[in-house]
Amino acid sequence: MERFREGAVSFLAENKQTRGSEAFFNPDREFDRNLNVLLIKAIGRSGLDGLDLMSASGVRGLRLAVETEGFKTMALNDLNTYSVLKKNVESNSDLIKSEVSVSSFNAAETYKFGKVFDYIDIDPFGSPVTYALYAMNSIKLGGILALTATDTAALYGRAAKACALKYRSVSCKTSYYNELGLRILLKRIDEIAGIYKKSIEPMIFDVRRHYIRTYIKIGRIKSSTEIDTIYQCPECPNRSMQEEFMCSNCGAEMNRLGPLWTGRLFDRDLVLKMYELSSGLKEKEYLSALKEEEDMISYYTTTEIAKYLKQPEKKNGLLGSKTVLNPKGFRTKMAFKELVGLYSKL
Ligand SMILES: C[S@@+](CC[C@H](N)C(=O)[O-])C[C@H]1O[C@@H](n2cnc3c(N)ncnc32)[C@H](O)[C@@H]1O
Structure with a gap:
């Protein structure tokens, strides 16, 4: 175990990125955690009840509790790292601005917290779908659900069976594989929200080779759906959102991909606020590019x-x-x- 520093917090974590190691810490995700802090600052809310459901070292939840004014309470939870979390809360206690608690519940048992939250973070190894199913019942209307998926083989079209099983969708290798993965994940989360008579409004995303991260505002269920399929030619780059069984360019039989989320992927006003609040070069560059991005399906x-x-x-x-x-x-x-x-x- 070693001491690390990220943002305003210092913490103990394992000095290796081995899956399943106690208090796993991935320094490569600092950018993603910086965006997380910016997002909470940008929404300008305070008095929130937060849950970092799979905390590992606790770096994410601790940074939110130290670097933002947003949280009244922050619950750090991890099945395997209770004692490390306790130590890391203790060593940052002078800086923490909210009431921080530590627990070691199974993430599928969010009812054990005995309350509903304004913010829940689901950051597992693999797919967040199972945990989202439980967390959706523990999040308030207007609350924020932050999700990471690292099962990119399923979402990016390299593992069709896994995609069908976990996401009830069809993916395949395309040039826009990462957008397809994000839209398939959002579709599945929207379906889960629907079970609880809720809906999703994507706020921002950060998609990389090894993970998809998305932040979603939870609203009341809507009467219309933003889910559809995309027709992709297997022989040429042509694709269409309109029903097109034979490719209008080369005549090949089209593949039908999805169902997938066809709504917006981010909230431009929020991204603009995050941009204005950001100071890091990487974050500024990313947010500056994202706020200009056209709202269209596939590239x-x-x-x-x-x-x-x-x-x-x-x-x-x-x-x-x-x-x-x-x-x-x-x-x-x-x-x-x-x-x-x-x-x-x-
Ligand atoms: C990818 S790590 C979390 C990283 C952390 N959020 C961060 O930003 O550094 C996933 C964590 O989930 C925990 N975990 C795995 N299955 C769990 C479960 N069923 N309930 C609660 N925690 C679980 C693991 O112990 C591991 O620490």
């Missing part, structure tokens, strides 16, 4: 278009609006044939 990459046309790769900024999800990605309202025509003329 193309210059790599796939160049490969398809057997032409040199061109700059994505010339073809549409850029996306934080891929440095070579761009979003366009153009139909694929039109896009190909434009690409060839550039």
